[in-house]
Amino acid sequence: MKVSTMEKYILLKNKLPEWINMITPTYTIFAPVKEEDLVFFKPITKPSEMTLAYSNAIVPPKAQMFHQTETMFTFTQGKNIRVNPASLPDEKIVVFGIRPCDAKSLSIIDPVFTNDFEDPYYLTKRKNAILVGLSCNQPTVNCFCTSLNGSPASPEHLDILLTDIGDKYYVELNSEKGKQLVEKTKKLFTPATDADSKKKKDVEKKAVDAITRQMKINNVDAFVKKLDTIFDAPYWKTIAMKCLGCGACTYLCPTCHCFDIQDETTLDKGARIRVWDSCMRPEYTLHASGHNPRPERMNRVRNRVYHKYNYYPKNHQMIACVGCGRCIDNCPVNIDIIDVITKAGEVKP
Amino acid sequence: MKENPYQPWLATIDSICDEVGGQRAIKTFRLVFQDEKVREKFTFLPGQCVMVSLFGKGECFFAISSSPTQKGFIEVSVLKLGKVTSALHECEPGDVVGVRGPYGNHFDVSGWMGKNLVLIGGGIGQAPLRSLIKYVVDNRKQYGKLDIIYGARTSKDLCYTKDFAELKTCEDTNACLSIDVKEDGWSDFVGFVPDNLMRVNPSPKNAIAVTCGPPIMIKYVIQNLGKLGFSEDQIFTTLEMRMKCGIGKCGRCNIGNLYVCKDGPVFSYKQLQNIKGEQ
Ligand code: SF4
Ligand code: SF4
Ligand code: FES
Numbered sequence: 001m002k003v004s005t006m007e008k009y010i011l012l013k014n015k016l017p018e019w020i021n022m023i024t025p026t027y028t029i030f031a032p033v034k035e036e037d038l039v040f041f042k043p044i045t046k047p048s049e050m051t052l053a054y055s056n057a058i059v060p061p062k063a064q065m066f067h068q069t070e071t072m073f074t075f076t077q078g079k080n081i082r083v084n085p086a087s088l089p090d091e092k093i094v095v096f097g098i099r100p101c102d103a104k105s106l107s108i109i110d111p112v113f114t115n116d117f118e119d120p121y122y123l124t125k126r127k128n129a130i131l132v133g134l135s136c137n138q139p140t141v142n143c144f145c146t147s148l149n150g151s152p153a154s155p156e157h158l159d160i161l162l163t164d165i166g167d168k169y170y171v172e173l174n175s176e177k178g179k180q181l182v183e184k185t186k187k188l189f190t191p192a193t194d195a196d197s198k199k200k201k202d203v204e205k206k207a208v209d210a211i212t213r214q215m216k217i218n219n220v221d222a223f224v225k226k227l228d229t230i231f232d233a234p235y236w237k238t239i240a241m242k243c244l245g246c247g248a249c250t251y252l253c254p255t256c257h258c259f260d261i262q263d264e265t266t267l268d269k270g271a272r273i274r275v276w277d278s279c280m281r282p283e284y285t286l287h288a289s290g291h292n293p294r295p296e297r298m299n300r301v302r303n304r305v306y307h308k309y310n311y312y313p314k315n316h317q318m319i320a321c322v323g324c325g326r327c328i329d330n331c332p333v334n335i336d337i338i339d340v341i342t343k344a345g346e347v348k349p
Numbered sequence: 350m351k352e353n354p355y356q357p358w359l360a361t362i363d364s365i366c367d368e369v370g371g372q373r374a375i376k377t378f379r380l381v382f383q384d385e386k387v388r389e390k391f392t393f394l395p396g397q398c399v400m401v402s403l404f405g406k407g408e409c410f411f412a413i414s415s416s417p418t419q420k421g422f423i424e425v426s427v428l429k430l431g432k433v434t435s436a437l438h439e440c441e442p443g444d445v446v447g448v449r450g451p452y453g454n455h456f457d458v459s460g461w462m463g464k465n466l467v468l469i470g471g472g473i474g475q476a477p478l479r480s481l482i483k484y485v486v487d488n489r490k491q492y493g494k495l496d497i498i499y500g501a502r503t504s505k506d507l508c509y510t511k512d513f514a515e516l517k518t519c520e521d522t523n524a525c526l527s528i529d530v531k532e533d534g535w536s537d538f539v540g541f542v543p544d545n546l547m548r549v550n551p552s553p554k555n556a557i558a559v560t561c562g563p564p565i566m567i568k569y570v571i572q573n574l575g576k577l578g579f580s581e582d583q584i585f586t587t588l589e590m591r592m593k594c595g596i597g598k599c600g601r602c603n604i605g606n607l608y609v610c611k612d613g614p615v616f617s618y619k620q621l622q623n624i625k626g627e628q
Binding site (some may be wrong): 073075081116117120192228257258260277286294299300303309 | 431589591594
């Protein structure tokens with residue numbers, strides 16, 4: 001719906017540094033930065049620090065809203081206990097070059113952090129962030145966003161989407177926030193022509209065609225129900241057999257939102273900290289009594305899969321996977337979510 | 350932005366009751382919020398929980414074991430088990446803890462008005478039932494018959510003995526205690542809680558049964574309730590899980606798609622039959 005009224009512009013490639021420079025004083029800019037062979041989202045001070053020739057960042061940019069470790073508040077211990085709220089950052093940020101799948105992952109986890117009790121840490125950063133996406137012209141071998149209603153060049157879930165169409169970027173403004181950002185720097189942009197729009201379509205089609213892997217879920221509702229019937233199938237034990245429980249698949253997943261809460265203390269001061277956690281770890285669900293509801297790897301692997309493809313759709317009417325392929329790329333024993341799901345569809349109840 | 354849901358209010362330990370001693374000691378802590386405004390606005394219903402902090406040690410999730418009809422304080426009963434609960438057991442009156450909540454759902458005290466209640470507990474599992482019992486006793490006319498069945502391994506392992514001494518004197522309440530093995534001077538039932546339930550033999554007619562306690566006890570209590578003619582939607586229980594956030598975000602307390610901290614801890618047996626997930 002939004003797409004028809006969306007404003008479209010052109011930004012010449014050689015104007016991109018100027019644009020970044022113009023917005024740098026107002027925003028903290030997180031952009032893909034290359035470190036050895038990996039790419040991370042990092043704050044940059046000048047455009048030359050970033051790299052836009054990248055497939056995807058190893059750590060998803062959800063880390064910019066949901067920090068890997070974060071102080072929730074500090075306190076003084078002893079006789080005179082006081083709790084001091086952590087100051088919530090009010091800095092405005094731009095996540096530059098975020099991929100459409102990663103932007104979608106934020107829309108997916110938003111309800112977890114808003115439901116019933118608002119999570120101030122995530123929501124302040126989320127509200128202060130402008131997502132400037134970059135279409136994937138070259139999806140990776142394990143990308144499968146198209147199996148989950150995504151597209152390598154979808155502006156949905158983004159404020160602005162840039163698509164590389166040769167010597168220029170095709171710029172789609174998809175929100176008020178996006179419009180405002182461009183408005184302030186309007187002189188760098190020119191309206192897009194029909195020819196530009198067609199070029200974008202061509203680039204998108206080429207990218208879609210370059211996605212070779214496909215997860216077979218024809219009908220989400222039917223698949224959710226199907227999983228209900230095979231919860232106790234031996235299948236889960238078979239696929240979990242080789243899992244090492246390292247947690248890479250969950251730490252690097254853009255839709256994983258689990259965390260642990262810990263107190264860190266010195267003699268009289270302390271802080272309550274939250275850190276990313278992983279349901280692939282046995283301690284995760286271990287009761288103080290020694291009972292563990294998910295004692296086996298099978299339980300934990302199944303929980304990860306069900307969380308994304310059964311529980312989440314039941315609670316939020318969406319699959320909690322965007323098809324970024326990170327869990328496939330980084331699993332040391334090649335547990336492959338595309339295969340796991342596709343084959344689950346064939347398991348007999 | 351609303352209040353920070355992770356930031357606890359300060360509460361002073363007003364008094365501590367030693368319920369059970371020994372290896373698996375249980376103490377009940379009466380907590381009073383320091384801020385008068387919080388004291389007034391903190392309202393809850395039986396079955397709901399709070400997250401209690403010991404600053405520097407961490408947090409633990411407890412069922413509130415006092416009743417909303419008791420004003421000015423809340424109570425939690427703590428079994429000494431892990432790091433935080435052990436540290437709590439070292440606390441003394443006057444010490445300060447953090448409290449946030451109330452969390453989770455509650456017993457349907459308004460929907461159950463006019464019904465006969467059969468409340469079956471074991472060990473520390475009695476904590477949420479204690480809240481419900483006190484609530485029902487304080488609103489006695491609103492409810493029908495009240496059968497309370499509670500047991501522990503030995504007489505020394507029974508919690509809330511003072512409450513039970515009083516309950517036994519109430520004419521309209523049938524409080525039945527049990528211990529697993531015979532002891533000198535014990536005049537109540539000897540045997541397991543599910544057996545005591547069969548002895549009491551409550552009628553399922555217009556009744557609700559609630560059972561809280563160790564999983565193995567719950568299993569046999571539910572079986573026996575079935576034998577007595579209770580249907581799946583007349584039986585309720587509370588579940589426990591490891592918790593961190595208490596508000597449905599940190600992910601760890603799920604059973605299937607339900608979060609015990611937010612969608613529980615109270616579930617009907619019927620609901621539990623339909624959840625696919627590890628407990
Ligand atoms: S489950 Fe795997 S493919 Fe899906 S969003 Fe998470 S990391 Fe990406
Ligand atoms: S990355 Fe692979 S081995 Fe590691 S926990 Fe995930 S599935 Fe198991
Ligand atoms: S305790 Fe965090 S989701 Fe329930």
